[in-house]
Structures are given as structure tokens and as C-alpha cells.
Amino acid sequence: MSAVLPHPDLAHVPPTTTPEMTDPTMTTSPDTTYRITTPRVVRAEWIKLRTLRSTWTMLLSVLLTIVGIGAIAAATATGAVEGPADGGGPGGGDALSTVLAGSMLAVVLVGVLGVLVGAREYSSGLIRSSLAAVPARLPVLWAKVVAFLGAVVPVVLSGVLVAFVVGMAILDGGGVTTVSWSDEGTARVVLGTAAYVIGIGLIGLALGLLLRSTAGAISALLAGVLVLPTLAGALLPDAWDGLLKYFPSNAASAFTSVLPADSLLSSETGALVFAAWIVVGLIAAAVALTRRDA
Amino acid sequence: MIELRNLSKRYGDVVAVDDLTFDVRPGVVTGFLGPNGAGKSTTMRMILGLDRPTSGAVTINGRDYRTSRAPLHEVGALLDGKAVDKGRSARNHLLALGATVGVGARRVDELLDTVGLTEVAHKPAGSFSLGMGQRLGIATALLADPSIVMLDEPVNGLDPDGILWVRSFLRSLAAEGRTVFLSSHLMSEMELTADHLVIVGRGRLIRDVSMADFIASAWSDKVRVVSPDSPALAGLLAAPGVTVTPSSPTELEIEGVPAADIGDLAARHGLPLHELVPLHPSLEEAFMELTRESVQYHGRTDGALLSADAAR
Structure with a gap:
């Protein structure tokens, strides 16, 4: 870089608001100008999130995935687009799961975004500056959660709603049986799917803070949270179903399916169990964040 | 005031910081000096609450x-100039950290x-x-007009012009009544900057001295x-209280007589002098003498590796 520097005397620019500069000791308790507050910490985390290009790429991908795959799945179901030879198509049959088929990929994207919010600062070392700026530490976790939700909730929610409207229109145009918003269970499944996608993102965020490694947390999320329960369900004897239904993805299936399978929990219990996983994850992250050396 | x-800080069996007691006072630049691995960075992390002390x-x-x-208004710190998100611009980096205490765009600019x-x-900090990373780190430290400025190896990687700038800048911060605490493993960096020295080796306090x-x-x-x-x-020159050590047939090292008196004496007796040099040991030498015992990683200078290779 060019070596032209301001002269030191000129270089020291006093801050724009300097009531405390008249205090010669500089060690008295700070005035309110530079007071730390929870809204300010949330704002800091929001700036961190919005100033990374990857955030916007991910959010756009999530929106396109939910809407696009839903539309393609719907078109396939009408026969307008040629599907696989077995005729099954994505979504597995009923109109709602067809138009929401994109959520299966979106959940991975949102989960990864959550991991990045939690773990990214550890790979760069920025976390030390962040925790030195917020030495109480816990506000950083809540601020990350709020900023993450602020970015993800509008995208996922509008995604599933648009996917529902567009997908049903395509199905209707192709003469396939559709469901309407007022039909029993429709709102639960559509909003439940959004909640599932967002919830997995929060679990990813917690895993990121716990494991402090992007790669490690993504592996844990994909393998442990999303794939393992399905794999275990396929491999283990039915006797294990009583345990497997409490896994996050299975608990979520209970409120994201129109007619939950008998091996699953009820919608209400499933929602509670899924919420409990999120809470447990965030509490573990909070303990790790406050107890461990940064 | 720190x-x-x-x-103390212990990592398993390794004692990184061992029973350190000292104050870092406002209005002066305090140099935190010690060889690599002396525990300086660990101490600074504990000051910032990033690492929990084992005791103390x-x-x-x-x-x-x-x-x-x-x-951030109490302590502004630079620990590692490269510890920024590579994808975020310098300005946004400052805006994000500053936001925690309400520092806005004007102050950042x-x-x-x-x-x-x-x-x-507006360039990504990763580039x-x-x-430049050190400069960004210094800007980060100054975000909220802190009463304490703490910098870990601040001139690391700066060009001579930048080093000069940091020195005078830190002096002006101290002159304003702030507490300035900076670490280094080089005495030469402290000679022109620090008013007070805290010297450590192997995690232990060796000197706390002006x-x-x-x-x-x-x-x-x-x-x-x-x-x-x-x-x-x-x-x-032979006299009580005077030591004269011949270091070669024509060279003497004399202790106890001022250089001027030696010159006058030689002139009076018509003895030619080719050199007359007062020997002040550099502060670097004095520092190295102090920390010799506690240097963790000694390089070999005996050329054993070379001669072993040559012998083969």
C-alpha cells in the first residue's frame, strides 16, 4: 500500500461525540455514549450477517430451491414434464408434499447457513474480537439467533407460501387433485415445513458454536441430524421405532406430513419434541460459549 | 488501569503464565517484553476475559x-491483525464490532x-x-475511544514508516492520559516507545521497572x-578501582576511568590513540542477559548440523 500517512498529531482524530474527553483520568465509569446494550449487539450481528455475500447467495438459493423444486415437482405430477419411469416423482404422492418437495434441499441449505453463523468466526479468529467486545458473551449467542431468524424467517416463510400457491396452480392446471389452504392440516403442514427448515438452521447454529468448526458442524448436522435417523429407521428392527421417532427429523415429520405414519409421534408432540431439540442445542451452545476459553 | x-494459566502440564502480579498504569506506555512463548499473548487474553485464569x-x-x-470504551485491543473475516470489507468489519457500543459510520470513516x-x-479484509491487517487491527482497537489500548506485537509486519507512525501515535495516546500496553519480543521496539517495562520469561515476572x-x-x-x-x-592507567583488560595486542577495555580522562592522559604522554570508544551495552543485550535463562527455543549456532553433514 502507499506509505503516505497522516502526521501523528493530525492522525489522532477525536471521536465525533466526546463528552468524556474532558475527563483527564479516563478511568471513571463510562458514560452512556459507548454503553453496550442488547439491541446494539443484535445490530452488530446483523451487520456481520448482511455484509457477507455468501449470506445473500444462500438466502436466494433457499428461496429458489423451495419455489423452483416445488414447481418442477408439481409439473412432473401433472405429466406436463416427464418424470422418472416409475411415475413416483418427488414428494411421494399427496399434493402438499409435492409442492413442498423443495424443503428437503432447503433444510440442508438453511442448516449450513446456521452452521456458518455459529462457526465461521472461529475459523478466522474473529470470535476473539467479538467476545472481547461483548465480554458477557451470552448476548452474542442471542444476537446471532435473532439476526439469523431475521434473515431466514421471511425467506423460508415466503418460500413455502409461494411454493404452495404456485404449485397448487400448476397441479390445478394439469387436472390433478389439489388441496386448499382451508383444508384441514394444510396450514399446519405448510407452516410446519417452514418451522422445520428454520429449526434445523438453529440446530446448525448451535452445532457451529459447539464444535467451532464449519466442516465439523456441517458433517454433524448432515450425518447426525438429517441422515442418521432415516438410515437407522431403514436398518434397525421396528422395535427401535419407539426411540427413533424422537430424533429431530422424525419428530418434525410428525407435523410436516399430512397423515403422519403410525410409527411417528402425534403432530403436537412432534412439534414439542422438535422445539425441545432446538432449546437443548442452544442451551448447550450457551454453556460452551460462556465456559470455554475463546 | 489494569x-x-x-x-496463572495452566494448559495441562504446561504453565503458560505463572503467578504474574503487576499494574499497567494510565498516562504512560508500558512495554510487555519477553521471548517467544513467555506467556504474553495468554496474559493479554486473560486481561480481556477471553481465557479464564487457572488462578489469580x-x-x-x-x-x-x-x-x-x-x-470497547474501556479496552481497545489488537491481538491478531489477521483475525478478520476474509470476505468482509475493512469498513464493514469496523462497523460490525463498533455497533456493539453504538459506534457509527462517521467514526469508522x-x-x-x-x-x-x-x-x-471497501476491499475484502482477506486481500x-x-x-494493512495491523492497521485495521489498530483501528479496531481505537473504535470506541478506549481508556486502555492494548496491542499484541503492533508493529509486526509494518514498514519502517508505519513503525514510526505507531510509535508516535501510541505516545500521543499515553500523553492524553490513556493506559497503553503493548507487547513485543524485541527490546529495540520498546526503547523508543515505552516508559515502563514489564519483562517476563516462561510465564514469570522478571522485571517490573521504569x-x-x-x-x-x-x-x-x-x-x-x-x-x-x-x-x-x-x-x-593502573590505579585502584580501575580495571584494564587487554583484548588484543593493541586493544584495551578499561573500566573505571571516563573516556575523556583517558584521552587527556594519552595526549599528555604523547601516546597515539587510534580509537577511543565508550562501550554502552545496548538495551537489547541487557534484556537478553535477563531472559537468557527463560528463552524457550534456542537456536544452535555451533554449526553442528553443517559439520555433521560435511563429515558424511
Whole structure:
């Protein structure tokens, strides 16, 4: 870089608001100008999130995935687009799961975004500056959660709603049986799917803070949270179903399916169990964040 | 004001910081000096509440930093200039951290100007050189007009112009009544900057001393004289309290007589002098003497590796 520097005397620019500069000791308790507050910490985390290009790429991908795959799945179901030879198509049959088929990929994207919010600062070392700026530490976790939700909730929610409207229109145009918003269970499944996608993102965020490694947390999320329960369900004897239904993805299936399978929990219990996983994850992250050396 | 009391940090069997007690006072630049691995960075992390002490305590302005109501206004720190998100611009990096205490765009832009990064303010911090990273780190430390400025190896990677700038800048911060605490493993960096020295080795306190006292303790009045008639001169100088050591047939090291008196004496007796040099040991030498015992990683200078290779 060019070596032209301001002269030191000129270089020291006093801050724009300097009531405390008249205090010669500089060690008295700070005035309110530079007071730390929870809204300010949330704002800091929001700036961190919005100033990374990857955030916007991910959010756009999530929106396109939910809407696009839903539309393609719907078109396939009408026969307008040629599907696989077995005729099954994505979504597995009923109109709602067809138009929401994109959520299966979106959940991975949102989960990864959550991991990045939690773990990214550890790979760069920025976390030390962040925790030195917020030495109480816990506000950083809540601020990350709020900023993450602020970015993800509008995208996922509008995604599933648009996917529902567009997908049903395509199905209707192709003469396939559709469901309407007022039909029993429709709102639960559509909003439940959004909640599932967002919830997995929060679990990813917690895993990121716990494991402090992007790669490690993504592996844990994909393998442990999303794939393992399905794999275990396929491999283990039915006797294990009583345990497997409490896994996050299975608990979520209970409120994201129109007619939950008998091996699953009820919608209400499933929602509670899924919420409990999120809470447990965030509490573990909070303990790790406050107890461990940064 | 930073106060450390019996501060210790142990990682398993390794004692990184061992019972450190000292104060870092406002209004002066305090140099934190020690060889690599002396525990300087660990100590600074404990001061910031990033690492938990195994025992002992540290307070900032009399309180536990974790309870601070205006953290960045109390302590601005540079620990590692490269510890920024590579994808975020320098300006956004400052805006994000500053936001925790309400520092806005105007102050951030002023600081970017102060450290000379205005032109690259919107470039991703990952593209910065080491020196630019240090400048960004210094700007980060100054975000909220802190009463304590703490910098870990601040001139690391800076060009000579930047080093000069940091020195005068830190001095001006201290002159304003701030507490300035900076670490280094080089005495030469401290000579022109620090008013007070805290010297550590292997995590232990070796000296907590003012720069003036350190210089006084390192002082010696040795004089080197080169003269073709050095034996004759040695004979003239012999007196109680004077040590004369011939270091070569024509060279003497003399202790106990000022250089001027030696010159006058030689002139009176018509003895030619080729050199008359007062020998003040450099502060670097004095520092190395102090920390010799505690240097963790000694390089070999005996050439054993080379000769072993040659013998093969």
C-alpha cells in the first residue's frame, strides 16, 4: 500500500461525540455514549450477517430451491414434464408434499447457513474480537439467533407460501387433485415445513458454536441430524421405532406430513419434541460459549 | 488501569503464565517484553476475559471486565491483525464490532483515515497484507475511544514508516492520559516507545521497572581503546578501582576511568590513540542477559548440523 500517512498529531482524530474527553483520568465509569446494550449487539450481528455475500447467495438459493423444486415437482405430477419411469416423482404422492418437495434441499441449505453463523468466526479468529467486545458473551449467542431468524424467517416463510400457491396452480392446471389452504392440516403442514427448515438452521447454529468448526458442524448436522435417523429407521428392527421417532427429523415429520405414519409421534408432540431439540442445542451452545476459553 | 494479581494459566502440564502480579498504569506506555512463548499473548487474553485464569485475578479499571457496561470504551485491543473475516470489507468489519457500543459510520470513516486505509476501506479484509491487517487491527482497537489500548506485537509486519507512525501515535495516546500496553519480543521496539517495562520469561515476572531505571541498571562505563602503545597506556592507567583488560595486542577495555580522562592522559604522554570508544551495552543485550535463562527455543549456532553433514 502507499506509505503516505497522516502526521501523528493530525492522525489522532477525536471521536465525533466526546463528552468524556474532558475527563483527564479516563478511568471513571463510562458514560452512556459507548454503553453496550442488547439491541446494539443484535445490530452488530446483523451487520456481520448482511455484509457477507455468501449470506445473500444462500438466502436466494433457499428461496429458489423451495419455489423452483416445488414447481418442477408439481409439473412432473401433472405429466406436463416427464418424470422418472416409475411415475413416483418427488414428494411421494399427496399434493402438499409435492409442492413442498423443495424443503428437503432447503433444510440442508438453511442448516449450513446456521452452521456458518455459529462457526465461521472461529475459523478466522474473529470470535476473539467479538467476545472481547461483548465480554458477557451470552448476548452474542442471542444476537446471532435473532439476526439469523431475521434473515431466514421471511425467506423460508415466503418460500413455502409461494411454493404452495404456485404449485397448487400448476397441479390445478394439469387436472390433478389439489388441496386448499382451508383444508384441514394444510396450514399446519405448510407452516410446519417452514418451522422445520428454520429449526434445523438453529440446530446448525448451535452445532457451529459447539464444535467451532464449519466442516465439523456441517458433517454433524448432515450425518447426525438429517441422515442418521432415516438410515437407522431403514436398518434397525421396528422395535427401535419407539426411540427413533424422537430424533429431530422424525419428530418434525410428525407435523410436516399430512397423515403422519403410525410409527411417528402425534403432530403436537412432534412439534414439542422438535422445539425441545432446538432449546437443548442452544442451551448447550450457551454453556460452551460462556465456559470455554475463546 | 489494569491490575493483575497472582495471575496463572495452566494448559495441562504446561504453565503458560505463572503467578504474574503487576499494574499497567494510565498516562504512560508500558512495554510487555519477553521471548517467544513467555506467556504474553495468554496474559493479554486473560486481561480481556477471553481465557479464564487457572488462578489469580485481573481487573480493568477496578472491575471484572466481563461485567463492563461499555467494553470497547474501556479496552481497545489488537491481538491478531489477521483475525478478520476474509470476505468482509475493512469498513464493514469496523462497523460490525463498533455497533456493539453504538459506534457509527462517521467514526469508522475517521478511523480508516487515521490508520491510512480509506482507499481500501471497501476491499475484502482477506486481500490485506500483514501491515494493512495491523492497521485495521489498530483501528479496531481505537473504535470506541478506549481508556486502555492494548496491542499484541503492533508493529509486526509494518514498514519502517508505519513503525514510526505507531510509535508516535501510541505516545500521543499515553500523553492524553490513556493506559497503553503493548507487547513485543524485541527490546529495540520498546526503547523508543515505552516508559515502563514489564519483562517476563516462561510465564514469570522478571522485571517490573521504569525505562529510566532499566537503562541505569544496564549502564556501564567501559571504554575501548586502540593504541599501538597499549601496554604503556595500560601502565599509566593502573590505579585502584580501575580495571584494564587487554583484548588484543593493541586493544584495551578499561573500566573505571571516563573516556575523556583517558584521552587527556594519552595526549599528555604523547601516546597515539587510534580509537577511543565508550562501550554502552545496548538495551537489547541487557534484556537478553535477563531472559537468557527463560528463552524457550534456542537456536544452535555451533554449526553442528553443517559439520555433521560435511563429515558424511
